[in-house]
Amino acid sequence: MTQVVDAVRTLSVSLDERSYPIHIGPGLLGESRWLTPYLAGRQVMIVTNETVAPLYLERLKAGLSGELEVRELVLPDGEQYKSLEQVSRIWDALLEAGFNRRCTLIALGGGVIGDMVGYAAACYQRGVAFIQVPTTLLAQVDSSVGGKTGVNHPRGKNMIGAFWQPKAVLIDTATLATLPPRELSAGLAEVIKYGLIRDVAFLGWLEDKMAALRALDDEALVVAIERSCRLKAEIVAEDETEQGVRALLNLGHTFGHAIEAHQGYGNWLHGEAVGAGMAMAAELSRALGWLNEGDVARVQAIIESAGLPLEVPDNMNAEDFLSRMRLDKKNIDTRLRLVLLKSVGDACVFDATPSAMLHALLEDFPRR
Numbered sequence: 001m002t003q004v005v006d007a008v009r010t011l012s013v014s015l016d017e018r019s020y021p022i023h024i025g026p027g028l029l030g031e032s033r034w035l036t037p038y039l040a041g042r043q044v045m046i047v048t049n050e051t052v053a054p055l056y057l058e059r060l061k062a063g064l065s066g067e068l069e070v071r072e073l074v075l076p077d078g079e080q081y082k083s084l085e086q087v088s089r090i091w092d093a094l095l096e097a098g099f100n101r102r103c104t105l106i107a108l109g110g111g112v113i114g115d116m117v118g119y120a121a122a123c124y125q126r127g128v129a130f131i132q133v134p135t136t137l138l139a140q141v142d143s144s145v146g147g148k149t150g151v152n153h154p155r156g157k158n159m160i161g162a163f164w165q166p167k168a169v170l171i172d173t174a175t176l177a178t179l180p181p182r183e184l185s186a187g188l189a190e191v192i193k194y195g196l197i198r199d200v201a202f203l204g205w206l207e208d209k210m211a212a213l214r215a216l217d218d219e220a221l222v223v224a225i226e227r228s229c230r231l232k233a234e235i236v237a238e239d240e241t242e243q244g245v246r247a248l249l250n251l252g253h254t255f256g257h258a259i260e261a262h263q264g265y266g267n268w269l270h271g272e273a274v275g276a277g278m279a280m281a282a283e284l285s286r287a288l289g290w291l292n293e294g295d296v297a298r299v300q301a302i303i304e305s306a307g308l309p310l311e312v313p314d315n316m317n318a319e320d321f322l323s324r325m326r327l328d329k330k331n332i333d334t335r336l337r338l339v340l341l342k343s344v345g346d347a348c349v350f351d352a353t354p355s356a357m358l359h360a361l362l363e364d365f366p367r368r
């Protein structure tokens, strides 16, 4: 159910006592009523990065009212900084400020900041409150919702982390006006993912509206963000810690994470790697007889129309993929598990214990 107040749309992530709202609308960043109610106490630490700070930090601070002790920490920008070292800097700053268990961390930025701040909050004094204020499309449709927090390890993506839910997610869609087109495309990968795994009607809508979305059409963006958040909220409410259905949100990610780690974090954007990874998943689903040629062409067309790659890096061979994929968090014992498509709009988890078919896909998939 969506509630609408003054053009701000509110959904809920239903997790009993850990339930929280997602507020979506243009310009809500500077308004106290969307932020102040979720603060645990007087101590507030805003964590952002050096790109986002000059754009939105002052506006966010203007939306904090009351007798608060507000600190800020500006981290370097980039996926290569999604590390324990940077999370440690957050803990150092909290301790230096003398912040206690009633403090609140605010993550202002994309998925990198959101994942790190969430993890810092999960561990600081065994857990403090945090609020997600996502400013990329990817973070607004995916990473700010659901409580997966953490950092990368040189060997693999998001290998260190915790499930820790925010107190609220505040999505100011006006922040997308400054987002570079390449980052917008990366966010569209996760939007397309929802259509592919669970909502073929949404996929059809995306096929119609892709040009509008890439042109930052406000109305189309709000619809895409709300529908994506609703789909993710439903899945998270059903399976918070990925014992079952939540794994479907990993479509394209086993391949994508291998690409990100192998290429060096930040060289391929997460969304780009997921785009190419979803194309690989579609191709393997065809090889298994689940998708036909027309289905694969449809998947490829929407990925390409979002400005995302359909080829994988030419410096990776099958073994480069497999050695990374063996570390994937979905695996059980030595069995590789992948998310594939039974049909367009219906995903499943597939036990892909190294097979000739998987090897052929990894060896023969188009390179760039």
Ligand SMILES: NC(=O)c1ccc[n+]([C@@H]2O[C@H](COP(=O)([O-])OP(=O)(O)OC[C@H]3O[C@@H](n4cnc5c(N)ncnc54)[C@H](O)[C@@H]3O)[C@@H](O)[C@H]2O)c1
Binding pocket: 049, 051, 052, 055, 077, 078, 079, 082, 109, 110, 111, 112, 113, 115, 135, 136, 137, 138, 139, 142, 143, 144, 145, 146, 147, 148, 149, 157, 158, 175, 176, 177, 178, 179, 180, 183, 186, 187, 270, 271
């Ligand atoms: N926790 C989850 O469930 C989840 C889900 C999906 C992705 N992720 C993670 O999220 C990360 C990717 O997130 P991302 O795509 O947001 O990347 P990001 O956080 O690196 O942000 C992308 C770039 O956009 C800049 N930026 C942010 N907001 C801006 C704005 N409004 N205007 C201009 N520039 C802006 C950032 O500084 C950065 O340079 C990856 O680490 C991925 O693993 C996590």
Ligand SMILES: O=C(O)C(=O)C[C@@H](O)[C@H](O)[C@H](O)COP(=O)(O)O
Binding pocket: 142, 146, 148, 157, 158, 190, 242, 246, 247, 249, 250, 253, 329
């Ligand atoms: O929320 C989830 O669950 C997801 O899988 C969302 C993904 O888009 C996201 O990239 C997530 O961080 C991947 O999780 P991981 O457990 O594979 O690291």
Ligand SMILES: [Zn+2]
Binding pocket: 142, 190, 253, 270, 274
């Ligand atoms: Zn993702």
